[in-house]
Amino acid sequence: MILVLQILGIILILLAFLHVIFPRYFRWKEELAGLSLINREIMGVHTFFIAVMVFLMGLLMLSSAELLTTTQLGRRVCAGMSFFWGLRLLCQFFWYSAENWKGKTFETVVHILFTLLWIALTGILALAAIGA
16 A cells, blocks of 8 residues: 555646646746736636645655554544545546536546546545555
């Protein structure tokens, strides 16, 4: 379990750094131009802080996997992270429209990969939370 959490931690750290390309990849300068200044700023700030939290979760899993699996506090933290990623998994299907990926090869592959990642994070962290 410790090695699995550490591997997932590395993946989360990489995912956090992936957020750097979001504004350019998703063309936010053009796409968000019609929004008010505050809404554009909120988008940037929220993206930054999501990236920071994902990085910190990854760092915690990488550096403290043993504590996460062997202490009561660690298992509670794992339960909270499992809940977080479980909600993210639900968003994958009930918030985002399938129009974003259906019929598009690259987007479908990304959708499937991230769905698998959200499932893995939710399930493995839940197992760690119960001490399995």
